[in-house]
Amino acid sequence: MIISIASGKGGTGKTTVATNLAVSVDGPVQLLDCDVEEPNVHLFLRPVIEETTTVTxxxxxxxxxxxxxxxxxxxxxxxxxxxxxxxxxxxxxxxxxxxxxxxxxxxxxxxxxxxxxLGVLEVGAKNGVAFVHGRLRVGEAMAPPLIRAVRARTWADGLTLIDAPPGTSCPVIAAMKDTDFVLLVTEPTPFGLHDLKLAVEAVKILKIPMGLVINRADMGDDKVWAYARSEAIPILMEIPYDRKIAESYSRGDLFALTMPEWKARFRGMADQIATLTGKGAGIQ
Structure with missing residues (x-):
């Protein structure tokens, strides 16, 4: 199964969701950071880089x-x-x-x-999670070819998670295309809702099933929930605006590991996605 974690707006918590989900599921898991203009998965996963390749x-x-x-x-x-x-x-x-x-x-x-x-592609692993990301050359404008080079390393079997770039432009489409499920991450603010609507329309064009994670869920208003209901988009997780989570993030730690109850919640969300996509009763 391939799950792309995306959003219309930057800063909603895509990398937070992608990295914590990666360390929460059992079995083979691969995490691809396709935000090649500003990759940051490695800051939290801290992989040992085993291969570096120049991409042209x-x-x-x-x-x-x-x-x-x-x-x-x-x-x-x-x-x-x-x-x-x-x-x-x-x-x-x-x-x-x-x-x-x-x-x-x-x-x-x-x-x-x-x-x-275009840039470089780096491959590594940490604690059973396989890792690939691209780093776009400074001043380079063509991100999609490097994203496709990262996507080319996708496993044939097992679970692949893709941390997509923000927005709804060509790099995002390159990261979301030909995936089994798109997990949209948003926040309950006017900007979050506005850009979520753009992202939803993009996913509809690609005809990929989708679900929603609402980060910092106890701030803002209830318009994101109302929109999700109107579009029949399942809300798979709500993450509160919690000081302990923020402190864990600021240290570069994964709160699914420091707060075990969250590991179970992420695992439960993975099982929900497996059911929604018809990929089985759960991810092993």
Missing amino acids: TPVPDIDLKKCNQCKLCMAICRFRAIAVIGDTVLTFPELCHSCGGCMAVCPEGAITETGRE
Whole structure:
């Protein structure tokens, strides 16, 4: 089973839910941090890194000696990553989405591919939890290819948890796509509700079953609960605005380990998700 933990708004507690859920279930579990622009799962899991790989994406490299300035490559590129100006062909690697269309249409075979560095992928483990995350290169704007590289390490068996980026843009879709369940984390505030609605609509487009965790549940108003009822979204957990939890978080500790009653609650939520997805009576 693959569960993506997402939200429309940053700071709602996605990483808190993902890491505590990972250490609460029994059996093989893998945690992928797909928030490659600002990964922070490692701060709580503290894995031993066993592998580091540089991730690149293919971009066009044009041989001007072969090029006849036909402009077919420029015409096919939706992202304006190639410009033909007189006898010169300019490429803009930061705009390239690595579709390969320019190579396919070039009649002279003047275009080959070279790699552009996106960031690094790190793999490790801690206390039985397998860990993978990506770290986007500073100044890099193309997060989805690195997220896909992290997702490519998904296990064939066992439970995989994905800590998705905030928002509802392309990086989030890359993290949520082709998962079995999306666990949305929100807070009962006007901003939390507004961005939750955006996230719900995105998940509906992907046609993935979803559930809700309400963090800091004893603050704000009851509009998030009313919205969940109106959309028939099950509320699987409520986490209070608790000083002990906040203190545990500030130390970089997982409160499911320091407060055993919460480990049982996270395990119960995992069992609920397994039932909702038809993946069995529980996660072993």
